[in-house]
Amino acid sequence: MKFQIPIGPQHPALKEPISLRMTVEGEVIRDADIRLGYNHRGVEKLAEEKNWIQNIYLTERICGICSHSHSTCFVQGVEKLMEIVPPRRGLYLRYLVSELERVHSHLLWLGVAGHEAGFDSFFMYTWRDREIVMDLLEMISGNRVHYAMNCLGGVRRDIDEAQKAKILEGVAVLRKRSEYYFRIGASEPSFVARIAGVGMLTKELAVKLCAVGPTARASSITRDVRKEDPCAVYDELDFAVGTADSCDVLGRVVVRVQELLESYKLIEQMIHKLPDGDIAVKAPRKAKAGEVVSRYEAPRGENLHYIKSNGTDKPERLKVRAPTLANYPATVEMLRNGFIADIPLIFAAIDPCICCAERTVTLVNVRSGEETIVPLSDLRRQAAERRTNVPAKRNAVWPF
Amino acid sequence: MTDIELVEKLRRDLGPAALEVANPDRRRIFLKVAPGSLIAAATLLRDSYDCAYLAAITGLDKGETFELLYHFASTEANINVRTEVPRTAPHIASITPVIPGAILYERELQDMFGLVVDGIPDARPLVLPDDWPAEDHPLRKDWKFQRPAEIIPGDKS
Numbered sequence: 001m002k003f004q005i006p007i008g009p010q011h012p013a014l015k016e017p018i019s020l021r022m023t024v025e026g027e028v029i030r031d032a033d034i035r036l037g038y039n040h041r042g043v044e045k046l047a048e049e050k051n052w053i054q055n056i057y058l059t060e061r062i063c064g065i066c067s068h069s070h071s072t073c074f075v076q077g078v079e080k081l082m083e084i085v086p087p088r089r090g091l092y093l094r095y096l097v098s099e100l101e102r103v104h105s106h107l108l109w110l111g112v113a114g115h116e117a118g119f120d121s122f123f124m125y126t127w128r129d130r131e132i133v134m135d136l137l138e139m140i141s142g143n144r145v146h147y148a149m150n151c152l153g154g155v156r157r158d159i160d161e162a163q164k165a166k167i168l169e170g171v172a173v174l175r176k177r178s179e180y181y182f183r184i185g186a187s188e189p190s191f192v193a194r195i196a197g198v199g200m201l202t203k204e205l206a207v208k209l210c211a212v213g214p215t216a217r218a219s220s221i222t223r224d225v226r227k228e229d230p231c232a233v234y235d236e237l238d239f240a241v242g243t244a245d246s247c248d249v250l251g252r253v254v255v256r257v258q259e260l261l262e263s264y265k266l267i268e269q270m271i272h273k274l275p276d277g278d279i280a281v282k283a284p285r286k287a288k289a290g291e292v293v294s295r296y297e298a299p300r301g302e303n304l305h306y307i308k309s310n311g312t313d314k315p316e317r318l319k320v321r322a323p324t325l326a327n328y329p330a331t332v333e334m335l336r337n338g339f340i341a342d343i344p345l346i347f348a349a350i351d352p353c354i355c356c357a358e359r360t361v362t363l364v365n366v367r368s369g370e371e372t373i374v375p376l377s378d379l380r381r382q383a384a385e386r387r388t389n390v391p392a393k394r395n396a397v398w399p400f
Numbered sequence: 401m402t403d404i405e406l407v408e409k410l411r412r413d414l415g416p417a418a419l420e421v422a423n424p425d426r427r428r429i430f431l432k433v434a435p436g437s438l439i440a441a442a443t444l445l446r447d448s449y450d451c452a453y454l455a456a457i458t459g460l461d462k463g464e465t466f467e468l469l470y471h472f473a474s475t476e477a478n479i480n481v482r483t484e485v486p487r488t489a490p491h492i493a494s495i496t497p498v499i500p501g502a503i504l505y506e507r508e509l510q511d512m513f514g515l516v517v518d519g520i521p522d523a524r525p526l527v528l529p530d531d532w533p534a535e536d537h538p539l540r541k542d543w544k545f546q547r548p549a550e551i552i553p554g555d556k557s
Contacts, residue, residue: 037527045538045545080425207452210501223453228475229427293428293471293478295455304471306458321456321471321505329501 002030007343009038014344016352024340032335034328047318052078052152052287055315059305060146062320063353065108067146068101069298070305070320075150076231077294077307081287082152088275090154091232096167096270097140097149099263103174104133105299106256106263109351110181113253116345117194122184129177136170139163154280164271175264182257195249199334199346202247211330212323213301214259215350218244218251225297237269249349286313298323300351324353401476403427406449410479413444420482432482435492441481442470442498450474454495457505459513461541466490466513470502485515494519512539 003024009017017038023031043062047055055078060071072094079086086094107130114122134144140159141147149155159167185192201211206219216223224241226234242258244251289311296303301323310316327350334346401409403423410421410431417440420432433441445451451472458469462484470481485492492509494517495502506517507526514537517523525532537543 037525037529040527042538042545208500210453210455210499212455223475229473229478290424291430292425293480295473295478302455302473304455306456306469306471308460317458317460319456319458325504326455326501328504 001025005340009035014347018352020335020343020347022335022340022343027339027341029335029338029340029343032332034332036328044318044320047315049314051313052082052283052285052315055318056150056152057148059318059320060148060150062322064145065105065353066101066298066300066303068097068149069296069303070322071150072098073294073296073298073303073305074307074318075152076296077292077305078152078287079283080292080294081290081307081309082284083288084153084281084283086154086232086281087278088233089158089277090279090281092270092274093155093157093159093279094150095233096267096274097137097147097155099266099270100133100137100140100167101147102263102299103260103267104130104137105351106260107133109256109299109348110253110260112348112351113195113249113345114191116348117191119188119191119194122181122191125177125181129174132170132174136167139166151280152283154278156280158279164274168268168271171264171267175261178257178260178264192250195253195345196246198249198342199252199338199349200248201330201334205333206247206330209329209333210326211301212326213298213351214242214252214255215301215327215330217242217255219247220245223302225295225302229295231296233270236273237266239266249345252349286311300324300353301326322353324350327352403429403477406477406479413448414441417441427477429477429479430482431479435483435485438470438481438483439493439495439498442472442495445472445479445481446498449479450476451479452499454499454502454505457502457509459509459515459539461513461539463487463541466515468492468509468515470495490515491518492516494521496521511537513537514540 005022005024007020007022008014009019019035021033021035022029043058047058050058056071056075059074060067062070107126111123111126114120114126137147138144140163141149141157149157201215201219203219203221206216206221211219212223220243222241222243227241239262242255242262244254287309289309291306291308294305294307303323304321306319307315308317331347331350335343338346403426406429407421407423411418417433417437418431419434422430424430431441451474453473455471455473458471460467465484465486467482467484472479472481492515494506496506503522504526506520507522507524509515510517510523511525511528
């Protein structure tokens, strides 16, 4: 006996508009369908009518959490088209903000994961600490969310010695706090038991479905654009790619925790190695005709911008592929054979950013599934089946 | 493998199917194939170049033709496979039998450019509304957004 349950586009468990339609058999999800388009704003079309400078601020508004990711991906591509090289100091500052953004995004996600698993004090703690990095970002850029740090040829704001000291101080506090929270996992077996074995995605499936970011890395794929396609400063810095092989939500938590610690390392290195000099060079108004593929490791995975120029001050085409879109086919597989109660947890585990993945306005009817009478024998069978479907990892351990 | 070796290997493996191989930048390879040999090229990239990862598909309206760019990536390079289909017969074979993860990008192409992806397992619109006119494809260059005139109830004009 199968039912269809519509979840969203507006639903308390989802923070952004997306429609999930679940085909369930008892408590077990047999199939899932994802319906997009509720938040499509036509950014790609709009970008063709704006000039290069305006597009920096347009791309920054693709996303609220990883705003710097999109604008960085865009400017590093356009700089190649314009054949300008930003000064070292400018590059270091640009990627310093990138890493601070990653810290804020991952802390936010850890809180959400805690909340979805029913561990709300974890959520409150991580979000309190996230304020430290938000304050640092505000100190550097003047803004908490849209930093507007990037310009063609470098960055717009410099930092001084006092700010450097404050960043190091903030990172030291964050590291101490993070390490403390990571120990919490060991003393909180119910949290680990809740997330272990949930939302399984095997390595084969992750490869087949082209998963990206922490979702792929939790299925032991070591794909990180910062390592394999090092842009600008990353090949001068020492860091490791965080991976896990448990292929479940626990693995995704572990990967993000590792990335947090690596980001603290990167931030400290960047501050210590910060070269002297200018922060930006002057950029021409027009770009030469040509095309460029720009890749960037956003907190949620690989961000890809394809920029084609026709020699004018406006792009011929700007293609944006945000990481969340790449992770949807994998999410459907993760949901399959899981439980209804795990939907928010699994869905949150890809760290979905709907506004990133969609760039038109739509109105769609979501039809509800039909109701049917379930015979008692079926219910019994379902109950028996449910027991066999319970995650096998009863004695999961916190890896830290 | 360096970029030059990769370009050589691509030329050797694909033979006459590779219409153009360019390497404009470090780790960036642009390969042009005819629409008919796209599946073969994708299979080759997946099996012998470690490019099972398709990052995205970009569509581009070039007037007479639509250009499609399949962005593959391995740990060594970013290989972009370019192909062109005529505007009068915008058909392209689906690469989902080779790369199942390409489904959303192909659906987006159908919505935005009005391309017909032959053999696509799921042809529903991805981002456009259900009541969207079937002949409107927003990312075609001749499509311009017309803001509907604002009607104010009770307004004298």
